Amino acid sequence: MTRVEAIHRAIRDIYGAVLSPDDWSAALALISEAIGAHKVVLNEAGADAAGLAVSIGVDPVNAVRLRREFANRLPDWIKAIPVGTSLRQSSAISDADFRRLDIYNEVVRPEGGFYSIVAPLARSPRRQVHFLVGRELGAADFSDADLDAANLIVPHLMTALEVQSHLAAADLRAQTAFDVIARLNVGVILFDAALCPVFVNPYAEVLAARGDGLLLNSRTVAAARHSDTQDLRRAMAAAVVWHDISRDSREAAIRRVAPTRCYLLRESPHLPLVVSVMPLCVIDVVSEWNLARGVLFVLEPDSPLSPDLGVLGTTFQLTRREVALASLLVRGTDLEDAASQLGIGIGTARGYLKRILAKTDTHRQAELVSLLLRAGMQIVR
Template sequence: MQPDVRVCYSNVRSGAHPMPHCRHLTSASLEALANGLYTAALDGRPEQWETALGEIADAFGASRAFLQPCEGGASWGSVRPIFVRAEPEWAQSYIEYYGALDPLLPLAFRMRGPDRAMLDRQILDRRDFERTEFYQDWARPQGMNTGAFGFFLPDRPAKHRGWGVLMLVRDSRSDVFDQGEQQRLEALLPHVRRAVSAGLQLGSAMSERDALAAALDRLAPRGALLVNAQGRVVFANAAAETLLARSDAPIGRTRDGTLTVSARAPSAVRADLVRLLARAAGKDGQSAEGGTVHIPVENLTARSIVLEVLPFADARPFGSTLVLVMIDRAQEPPQDPPLTIKALQARWDLTPAEARTALLLAKRGTGSKMLARELGVSPTTVRTHLQRVLEKTDTHSRAALVALLLHGPV
């Protein structure tokens, strides 16, 4: 399988005039090149990396520029090897054959150091280089005359860790790179390293985010929302989006994306949702804890729902603390079933303690700690009672249990 490589050839210079030198490359010019690299890292598109690399080639008077890993695989994940101003067939021939014959890169790699630049004549005697098959059959036909190598080691993520190299090449119309240009290349290398590292981390985060979104989409027909610590919806799977789009839905989003309940719902329900979201996000220094809340509606065209609000373990792909909100839709319009301890005992053969715990859960929709305080028992006891109730009622979550108790036949 051939590695994925970006080749940009549209900006090849022509004419007989030598390329300019970078002896007068100022700190402001280096800053502009660094900004181009960071823009490429944040943008993520290969075309933006090509633009940044082309600007570096121009600044150093190079006819071609290459950015690629030199160990640990064919790519760094989201940051692909890029050949700027090299004909596609020549770039591909380097990857498929001539790269293994390149005498300079392996020698330079052995001499490498973090953010270190080297010139070709410091690596191999010119006469020895010109006698190689690589020079005669690949470099010379392209007019490649002299080169500079800059090595760097990207930061995490570790799975993409591996040395990288920025290569600048001049053709026979230009002078060789000098030590001043070598020093300026070394001054640029920390920015190359940071930009590639940032690109890897952002690309990894986007991949994780896409995988997470796909997983939540597979929960359909259950709706799933990810809500940040400010109460704003940052992701909704397809089932949740369908519900949020309805004008008569029990829940919705404000203009700034904040999750809210229908204006027809009691104000106490809105307060319960805000409280549950804050508690699940671990705000005010409290330990994160989940819970459930019933959102009723008063018309017959929409169904009431039960929201199960849970702390979300790994929110790194989204860059903030998140809460997972699972949506269970009731099968019948909201009613006021005669919920009593005796009725629950008779229906599902619950013990008095189990029935009392289930009844309080249905009425308050709170987490284990709050239920424990009201019942005067430990959270462990509450969890034990609820687990037995789930087994006896053949339900698999607290939200499903609340929906059954509120809307199922008792």
């Protein structure tokens, strides 16, 4: 294989490793061949995480030592190299001075190496990346041609690592979104262009498990009744069409997307499930979000109400007894029954209600209940 062919293969595998991190070792092996090195190290360190650390031809113990030296005692001659520039060690420091450095005595000498080419790939307070190729002790220094090969490869390493960093951030954002959606007290279903579910949160899974109204499997979102299924799938298809790439992008950007609503009938006495269908625009996010083209929000109108009592008390400065009465009224209990359950007289209950109305700036019990439902609604579990 010629050097040019080796460089091309190395660059190809560098970008392949972005999507398959386990392939970084194979990519470094090709870099080693292209530059004529015996050892290759790619070391990334960040303020929040250890980052990428991969090497070939280096003893694992010495790789850890090198990582520590780069993090804590980086030589000044490496600090002076501009980001994106490959530099021969012998161009920056004499062999005699190099032998006196901690990094030589702690890592390079135990590893049996000497000459190297070093390139900083990123340098900021939060992230530093260094690329290093080395030769064994007794081998000749790197030539100009070797340095030229490194200079051809380094820009691609920088680009690949930047892409990998963006993908990792996108993964984190996606995971955070999934964690939030999983806790919502409403059913959420993401579906792809084929109308197949790609993500179902726990609340939707519970609704589907009842087999009444909403039906789910790995390939289909459906309803218990055929006519409801047809309505639902028409609405889902309309959401997918919104993503048609032939649509003028400016139109898509300014067009207000109103949800389409469907109703999935259930067995009496249960009320129908209310489903809102909307297109989902996902940019720069990986995993399931990449496939999603629409989202279903499934509401259960007759689900038991359980307002957050702590929120009600703090928001409206209600006493413990006032909160207890308010929570019963929100659940539909009339004032007389509420007084009985609390073990108080109806006159005392009316006094509590009067104070609650004053604190919430409401005038009728129905208005009060509506306000308390909105204020105390538990959005997440």
